[in-house]
Amino acid sequence: MFTERLSDVYEHRGLLWILVVRNIKIRYKRSVLGFFWSLLNPLFFIAVYSTFLKLLSVKFRTDDPLYLPMLVIGIFVWQFMALCLGDSLYAVVGNSSLVKKAAFPRVILPISMVLANLLNFLLSLIILIGYLLIIDADFSRLYLLPLLVLTQCALCLGLSLIISALNVFFRDIEHLLGVLLLAWFFLTPIIYPFANIPDEYQRLSFLNPMTGIVTAYRMVFLTTDIMAPRLATMSMGIAWITCIVGLIVFEWLQPRFGEEL
């Protein structure tokens, strides 16, 4: 089934690419700052969190010189995921006229949406690397980056497939997603270092694929914050499993899209 679907998608690569471009164009249509919003947004988040965490004088060391770069990496990485999942709500539902009237592999819709967000993320990654150059970060592990980005894409795609398909049947997903994302955000070491997680919960935390991914990004860019490689691998393995589960769920539900929309 998978190879068949894969060649199907490959055959429609022209459509896939056009949809990617369309998704990007539409996002910044009629906004003056356009692409810069995908940089400004995380910057605002970073400003807000770093300020308030300082004011609240929380337990972890916000005065650590590495706290800010750690936060910056965390927020940029999280942003990619959050935007993907937010967009995935409408990946199928928002293209109902297409789904109802034209025959093409439906899986192209969430894929094109994830790819559009990936391009966005890669551009913001350039800025991130620029910032890390300024603070004199260590780039010796940069070769791991492609694998890391790919793993995050797999996770994003898997979840996007599930969300986009379920939202066709239950529009509750739209309301549920915001809350779940918020909880997930705080469960993932983004505004706090991994080391702040109590020892007894550290292993558990790696069941969250984002823990593995975020800490791995930090491992690539910052020499500190190295965690157990085996647990991180498990965490990333979960990301890939999510991707496969997403594909199965989506393929299982997609024949009914046309009638349900």
Place this chain on the structure above:
Amino acid sequence: MTEEYAIELQNVGKKFKVRGLRDRTLKSVVLDLVSGRWRGPSEFWALKDVDFKVVRGETLGIIGSNGAGKSTLLSLITGTFRPTAGSIHTHGKVSSLLELGAGFHPDLSGRENVFLYGAIMGLSREQVNRRFDAIVEFAGLSEWIDEPVKHYSSGMYVRLGFAVAVEVDPDILLIDEVLSVGDAVFQRKCMDKMEEFRRKGKTMLIISHDLSAVMAVSDRVLFLDEGTVHGLGVPSATVEAYQSLVRKKEVEGKKRVWGTEEVVISDVEFRDGQGAVADTFGFGDPLVVRISYKAEHRIERPIFGFAICDPAGRVIYGSNTQIAGKDIASIDGEGAIELRIERLILARGRYVVSFSIHSWDHKINYYRLENAFPIGISCNEDFEGCHMSCTWSG
């Protein structure tokens, strides 16, 4: 390709679930499951036992009332719906014009949408590039092509959609109610394009409510009603069968039967000049009606009457046995009477025939059968109402 058929349908059925007014939400599903009220949605068959084949190069018209299942049928052939029962095989590249401009994004320009729509229809970027000028030219939108399509009129929208769709060069083209959109010039272009497709030996399925257009372009016509095939064959005969059903449905609500019922009309048969049962007649043809009755007791000097009305209910012609000077002494038990109209000189259209039996002094209505029998008149001449020979001089 060597297959003789372009499209083959075998006992195809499509069941839809109807959920009624309530939308399904997570909450309602959970509540229903918990309280044991889970009944599942009710179902209805949009199509049932549809079985036909379309020969390569054939143009098949599809007609039927709203909700007959025409669009569902095309969606099944396109592949956006899956059949609940049976199987569908298509041989060749299918392009569907189900909803022109579906997939256009309002914020993108006409140009961007042409590429998007082309890709949806399976064209590569180079292919669209090569044909771009022809597409814009055909749609007649050269000045507007860089405007966002949300500023387009609905006609422009459809024109652009059609222009892209016909560039796909499919083997099988599915067209749903496209003939009726756009202005006269564009409709002409569409008809020419379809003629071109026919010459090239493409297979086409065309849904339309424009029956004369369907008859003009189709090799065969498929007549659907309430999800089942009611006819498949020669265009004129199938269209006639459809029109006959439309007339019947039209009078269904208007039919009125009343009277003392001392005598009732038990059967009415319409026949043409050759004696064959018919409900469609040509201009100037004879019409023979056999009215069977059943009287409870002996009735002296009854009058049999009839009236032909137009769809608005205006009487076009009416007469009875008294006016015609036929004095029926009495009737009792079962019997029949024949009405013969030598020449139907009515304009083309739909008519309804009513019958009555009443007393000689018009005081007692024994039986009235009003708006009960629809008939159709076909006519090549253009006039309205009832034909009168007339000449002009000046």
